[in-house]
Amino acid sequence: MTRIRYGAPIWQLPLLVACFTVTGWIVARLSGEATAVRMLTWFLAAVVAHDLVLYPLAATADRVLVTAAGIGGRLRPAVRRAVVNHVRVPALGAALLFLVYLPGILRLGGGAFTAATGLTQEPYLSRWLLVSSTMFAVSGLLLAARLTLRRTRRR
Known part of the structure; x- marks a missing residue:
């Protein structure tokens, strides 16, 4: 039932959230860099x-x-x-x-x-x-x- 609403296997949602979290952390770390x-x-x-x-x-x-x-x-x-x-x-x-x-x-x-x-x-x-x-x-x-x-x- 969840797959029908979400459109993909349910394990992909936490994986996607984890990827966005890591990306956000990297952006936050690099935002203070001069380069x-x-x-x-x-x-x-x-x-x-x-x-x-x-x-x-x-x-x-x-x-x-x-x-x-x-x-x-x-x-x-x-x-x-x-x-x-x-x-x-x-x-x-x-x-x-x-x-x-x-x-x-x-x-x-x-x-x-x-x-x-x-x-x-x-x-x-x-x-x-x-x-x-x-x-x-x-x-x-x-x-x-x-x-x-x-x-x-x-x-």
Whole structure:
């Protein structure tokens, strides 16, 4: 009966109240900070960048991947899902690593980085490419092993 009135499982209400409480506490703690406006600006810019740029880009790339996996129609649906997922996971890992290390990869703020660490940002791009290609290679090997195992089990 409660679900009908509330519209969701009852455990979601206390969880939502707890989330709002923690958020309120964080806002209260940060409101006295001198950089609160700058943090809020960065947060709002990240929300806008994610919702208006990154999410549509990722959704479009995923739709292209799913469509490309379905072209030809020779793959069974289970194999097609496996292929798509073995591309999705390393692509997500590479994209997240790119976002985390974006300033280093694009060599932004090199002077401040060198002054703070005594190092250069030179290896970031090559290391990101190496880690990303390794993720795709491992995923491809796992897919090949899975498909080979599936083929031998059917025989």
